[in-house]
Amino acid sequence: xxxxxxxxxxPTIPVTLTVNGRRQQLELAPFVTLLDLLRGDLALTGTKKxxxxxxxxxxxxxxxGVRINSCLKFAVSLxxxxxxxxxxxxxxxxxxxLQKAFVEHDAYQCGYCTPGQICSxxxxxxxxxxxxxxxxxxxxxxxxxxCGAYTNIADAIEEVMAADSETTVREAAE
Amino acid sequence: xxxxxxxxxxxxxxxxxxxxxEPTAQLLAGGTxxxxxxxxxxxQPSAVIDINGLPLKEIETLEDGAYRIGALTTNSQVAYDAxxxxxxxxxxxxxxxxxxxxxxxxxxxxxxxxxxxxxxxxYDPSTPCNKREPxxxxxxxxxxxxxxxxxxxxxxxxxxxxxxMCVALxxxxxxxxxxxxxxxRTIPFLDFHRxxxxxxxxxxxxxxxxxxxxxxxxxxxFAAHHSYLKLRDRLSYAFALVSVAAALDLDGDTILDAxxxxxxxxxxxxxxxxxxxELSGQPATRDTFEAxxxxxxxxxxxxxxxxxxxxxxxxxxxxxxxxxxxxxxxxQSEKRVREGESL
Ligand SMILES: Cc1cc2nc3c(=O)[nH]c(=O)nc-3n(C[C@H](O)[C@H](O)[C@H](O)COP(=O)(O)OP(=O)(O)OC[C@H]3O[C@@H](n4cnc5c(N)ncnc54)[C@H](O)[C@@H]3O)c2cc1C
Ligand code: SF4
Ligand code: FES
Ligand code: FES
Numbered sequence: 001x002x003x004x005x006x007x008x009x010x011p012t013i014p015v016t017l018t019v020n021g022r023r024q025q026l027e028l029a030p031f032v033t034l035l036d037l038l039r040g041d042l043a044l045t046g047t048k049k050x051x052x053x054x055x056x057x058x059x060x061x062x063x064x065g066v067r068i069n070s071c072l073k074f075a076v077s078l079x080x081x082x083x084x085x086x087x088x089x090x091x092x093x094x095x096x097x098l099q100k101a102f103v104e105h106d107a108y109q110c111g112y113c114t115p116g117q118i119c120s121x122x123x124x125x126x127x128x129x130x131x132x133x134x135x136x137x138x139x140x141x142x143x144x145x146x147c148g149a150y151t152n153i154a155d156a157i158e159e160v161m162a163a164d165s166e167t168t169v170r171e172a173a174e
Numbered sequence: 175x176x177x178x179x180x181x182x183x184x185x186x187x188x189x190x191x192x193x194x195x196e197p198t199a200q201l202l203a204g205g206t207x208x209x210x211x212x213x214x215x216x217x218q219p220s221a222v223i224d225i226n227g228l229p230l231k232e233i234e235t236l237e238d239g240a241y242r243i244g245a246l247t248t249n250s251q252v253a254y255d256a257x258x259x260x261x262x263x264x265x266x267x268x269x270x271x272x273x274x275x276x277x278x279x280x281x282x283x284x285x286x287x288x289x290x291x292x293x294x295x296x297y298d299p300s301t302p303c304n305k306r307e308p309x310x311x312x313x314x315x316x317x318x319x320x321x322x323x324x325x326x327x328x329x330x331x332x333x334x335x336x337x338x339m340c341v342a343l344x345x346x347x348x349x350x351x352x353x354x355x356x357x358x359r360t361i362p363f364l365d366f367h368r369x370x371x372x373x374x375x376x377x378x379x380x381x382x383x384x385x386x387x388x389x390x391x392x393x394x395x396f397a398a399h400h401s402y403l404k405l406r407d408r409l410s411y412a413f414a415l416v417s418v419a420a421a422l423d424l425d426g427d428t429i430l431d432a433x434x435x436x437x438x439x440x441x442x443x444x445x446x447x448x449x450x451x452e453l454s455g456q457p458a459t460r461d462t463f464e465a466x467x468x469x470x471x472x473x474x475x476x477x478x479x480x481x482x483x484x485x486x487x488x489x490x491x492x493x494x495x496x497x498x499x500x501x502x503x504x505x506q507s508e509k510r511v512r513e514g515e516s517l
Pocket of ligand 4: 107108109110111112113114144145146147148149
């Protein structure tokens with residue numbers, strides 16, 4: 001690619017991020033996306049790169065609790081933020097309810113989209129705008145699954161959503 | 175990606191000064207369009223001015239019932255704001271028809287207005303494109319042009335503006351508040367975006383150094399009778415081939431005021447205020463709406479692959495107006511054509 005006249009390399013910029021509960025002080029070039037930072041320097045390869053252009057959702061992570069596409073964020077623009085990736089949601093011995101439900105419902109085949117699906121579903125649950133299966137499907141439409149596991153993904157999320165609202169009802173009654 | 179310098183001003187005047195001083199710089203808001211275009215080497219800013227530290231993240235209710243939406247509010251924040259959802263539901267609905275939840279969580283109001291076309295040639299620096307490189311030619315004319323304009327195109331460019339939010343804002347006669355080196359001004363929404371003419375490289379009427387600070391939109395008036403209908407290649411997470419924002423003010427079955435804006439068909443949200451004015455006093459019936467749709471599309475011209483958009487737009491206008499008239503707006507999670515709605 002012709003990159004035109006040479007430009008001076010961008011100086012690095014100090015950035016503080018809390019990733020999965022761990023505070024990190026970083027020096028980053030401004031063109032580094034959050035996705036490349038996670039998978040590269042931070043070696044958190046659970047977050048996947050599908051398209052790198054906002055079109056698939058494989059790179060979905062939670063920034064201050066809100067789901068976004070990490071491929072379209074320059075990490076320097078997130079100074080002070082808290083990032084949660086699939087590695088921070090649960091561990092193999094202590095699965096997040098969504099991770100457990102995805103296993104139980106066989107909500108994947110190759111598994112490449114799964115970390116993004118689960119982070120997205122975690123965002124969906126905390127947003128609280130899905131109240132029906134149709135709404136789950138619409139509000140999970142930012143995550144493509146090349147294997148077509150959509151039906152089971154919706155089943156898994158529906159189950160966790162139902163369990164969540166039961167807990168809420170019980171807590172309210174107590 | 176090319177090298178660029180990164181600035182993070184904290185005040186509006188600092189951001190304006192930085193942008194005015196370096197016309198090859200670009201503002202960074204949510205990044206969902208700019209970062210994408212930089213990856214493709216379509217956008218080549220010498221500096222990126224990150225405006226996320228500016229105090230433009232509020233939605234304010236004004237005394238006259240209008241809303242002022244800060245430029246850095248996210249698309250999700252606006253769509254789900256209780257006041258906007260109640261008083262300006264057409265805007266909420268249009269936003270929720272666009273992109274995906276993750277993108278709407280990052281995308282901002284100001285960035286949505288200034289997002290660039292999705293013309294495939296614009297995105298491919300190896301092809302001629304007058305919008306990307308003025309004077310190089312238009313690859314879409316005579317090329318693959320399925321997603322391109324049927325209204326208001328020029329010999330230089332047939333691209334469309336891809337936003338859903340802007341279609342609703344056009345129908346609602348919003349105003350855009352901007353601040354530049356010589357102070358603040360407001361731009362009526364219909365004058366914010368432009369037709370391509372001989373200068374397709376310019377999408378809007380912002381002057382050098384100007385920043386969008388907010389959007390003002392009237393509340394209440396069309397809350398009862400509105401609909402945002404979006405037709406696309408898949409059920410969600412795809413740009414509009416054709417979309418319609420319809421808003422009616424009715425007295426019984428008689429139309430007092432009608433507003434219709436089209437998306438996906440032109441370089442800017444498309445409206446015809448003269449045709450709308452003629453709807454006043456008419457009955458809100460299918461016949462009225464069909465005649466109106468024909469008139470709205472009377473100047474439409476296909477480019478070959480996109481000829482289908484003309485009959486599609488006509489049916490979409492009628493359906494959206496019928497939905498608005500009956501008080502049953504399109505629900506964005508509802509993918510079936512409802513009973514009595516087939517065309
Ligand atoms: C896969 C995909 C699908 C999408 N689908 C849809 C869809 O269906 N419907 C739809 O409407 N949109 C869709 N979008 C586009 C999305 O809505 C826009 O990318 C988003 O609104 C841009 O906002 P941002 O804050 O991220 O802008 P940025 O990327 O930060 O900026 C975009 C442009 O606006 C300029 N800018 C930003 N803020 C200001 C300001 N305050 N004043 C002046 N200029 C400013 C920037 O300099 C830049 O040129 C989609 C995007 C992707 C990637
Ligand atoms: S339609 Fe416009 S954006 Fe597309 S190739 Fe032609 S000039 Fe470029
Ligand atoms: S990798 Fe980010 S959306 Fe595909
Ligand atoms: S499980 Fe293979 S892409 Fe979803």
